[in-house]
Amino acid sequence: MLIYLIAGEPSGDMLGVRLMRALKAEAPDVRFAGVGGENMEKAGLKSLFDITDLAIMGLAEVIPSIPKVLRRIRETVADIEAKKPDVVVTIDSWSFSARVHKALRKKGIKTLQMHYVAPQVWAWKKGRAKTMHKYIDRLLTLFPNEPAYFTPHGLKTDFVGHPVIESSMINANPQDFLHKYNVPTDKKIALILPGSRHNEVANLLPVFLETAAALKQNHPELYFVLPTVKTVENRVKNILAEKGAEVLVVNTQEDRYAAARAAKMAIAASGTVALELAIVNVPHLIAYKAPKITAWLVRHISNIKYVNLTNILLDKPIVPELLQEDCTKEKLLAAAEDLLNERSELHKRELNGFEDLRAALGFGQEYPSQKAAEIILQAIKERA
Numbered sequence: 001m002l003i004y005l006i007a008g009e010p011s012g013d014m015l016g017v018r019l020m021r022a023l024k025a026e027a028p029d030v031r032f033a034g035v036g037g038e039n040m041e042k043a044g045l046k047s048l049f050d051i052t053d054l055a056i057m058g059l060a061e062v063i064p065s066i067p068k069v070l071r072r073i074r075e076t077v078a079d080i081e082a083k084k085p086d087v088v089v090t091i092d093s094w095s096f097s098a099r100v101h102k103a104l105r106k107k108g109i110k111t112l113q114m115h116y117v118a119p120q121v122w123a124w125k126k127g128r129a130k131t132m133h134k135y136i137d138r139l140l141t142l143f144p145n146e147p148a149y150f151t152p153h154g155l156k157t158d159f160v161g162h163p164v165i166e167s168s169m170i171n172a173n174p175q176d177f178l179h180k181y182n183v184p185t186d187k188k189i190a191l192i193l194p195g196s197r198h199n200e201v202a203n204l205l206p207v208f209l210e211t212a213a214a215l216k217q218n219h220p221e222l223y224f225v226l227p228t229v230k231t232v233e234n235r236v237k238n239i240l241a242e243k244g245a246e247v248l249v250v251n252t253q254e255d256r257y258a259a260a261r262a263a264k265m266a267i268a269a270s271g272t273v274a275l276e277l278a279i280v281n282v283p284h285l286i287a288y289k290a291p292k293i294t295a296w297l298v299r300h301i302s303n304i305k306y307v308n309l310t311n312i313l314l315d316k317p318i319v320p321e322l323l324q325e326d327c328t329k330e331k332l333l334a335a336a337e338d339l340l341n342e343r344s345e346l347h348k349r350e351l352n353g354f355e356d357l358r359a360a361l362g363f364g365q366e367y368p369s370q371k372a373a374e375i376i377l378q379a380i381k382e383r384a
Contacts, residue, residue: 001027001380004085004111005034005045006076006100008054008093010196010229011272013037015091015116015163015369020045022373033083035076038230039253048079052231054096069096077103085111086380092117094128101135112383116140116372118157121149122304129153138379140372143313158375161368162361164275168253174262177255181248187223189262190215191282192247194226194236195269201232201239203289204327208267209245211332219340224248225263227256265339267332270307274319278310278354279363283339283347287322287332295324310357318353320346 003023007016017039023030032045035054041047053068077100080088088104088111090097101113118141121129126149132139133155140160141147147157174189183189192212194205212224224247228236233251240247250259260266266277266284277284286308306312308319320335322328338346 001029002031002033002083002085003376004080004083004088005032005036005040005091006088006093006097007034007036007040007091008051008096010037010051010231012092012117013039013051014272016040016045017043018163018166018367018369019089019091019116019372019376022367022369023376025370026373026377033079033085034088048076054093072096073099073103076100077107080104080111081107081109086383087112087114087376089114089116089376091115094119098132098135105135112137112379114138114140114376114379116160117142118146118150122146124304129155138375140375142368158371160371160375161365162275163368164272164279165358165361165363165365166367166369167257167276167279169257169260169276169280172254172257172261174258177258177262180255180258183223183262186221188219188221188264189259190222190224191259191263191266191268191277191284192224192226193266193268193273195271196229196231198232198235199290200269200288201235204269204287205236205239206243207289207327207329207332208287209240209243209247210329211267211336212245212247214329214333215336215340218337225250225259227251227259265336267336270321272309275309275357275361278319278350278357279361281351281354283350285320285322285332285335285339287327289324289327310353313360314353314356316353318350318357 005016007013013036016036020032020043035048036045037051049072053072097115113136115136118139119128129149130153133153139150139155139157141157142162144159147159150157192208194201194208216222226247226249228249228251250256260282261280263282266282268274268284268286270286270288274286308321310319311317322331338344341347
């Protein structure tokens, strides 16, 4: 059995590697092909190309990359046509995934087509829910409210759960990290998480470093750690060198997770990492800065009050969101000071909210990757 997986960015790569392990557990002889990142490659997938080519966000960044992305779409479709897999499972990154699925349909390729992680139609572009059935056979969602957007339009949709509840971060040992890097016992770990895309790092890391430097003056006990991924590691190190910042950079999954378990506070870009921080009770703030035209468009087409998933799922402002003009050293510093104060209302609000979030996500129930693997294998069996 050959399963073709496509993950276009690091968060999808993490979903992909968990899915690969679950599929192997259910069907030991399964083979994999497709596109993935460092974690999927370590699990045995030889990626067709480096996913750095697809880790792009924002209009200003996307436009110059269009020719390369279109070439990657053609290469992917040609590879699928040649390999004839039993199923193609795209993971998140719907803009790229949709174009691959549409091209496969147009060519009349009969491979079973599935997508894992629903586009956030509850936030914007609700019209996508009406058309996805034309391009895929089945959809797997992360949130329980999502199938209702797609099933009325003829798309078979299954809620499998959010992978954050099976993150290895939950069981990581903070002492392993502290010992490995000889962190002095009087120090407190604070994380800097500027995102996994080049434009995120360029926009956010400088202001995060300014905030960290100011925090360090008030709290000399802080020890800053920056977990990163291969796609942006060089850019991260270049910016740190330019700023002369004293920050420990770690780049393995093991170190990223153990650092988070050791952390007392984090400054993070909006994204899946914020859910992981919430699951393991790390107080944090969310900051984001996009090009002005991108921000203007999002504000005018979005249907949501918040950008952070903790706040969205609980429908209240648990985690501070410092976006665009609010993404300044002064405002980040004020929020970070509150997070470090265990008696502050913000600190208490976050910890109480994180407990509610774990319950909402089904913490302690069947792993999402296991459920997804079972559905994929059953779909292949039914198609045979």
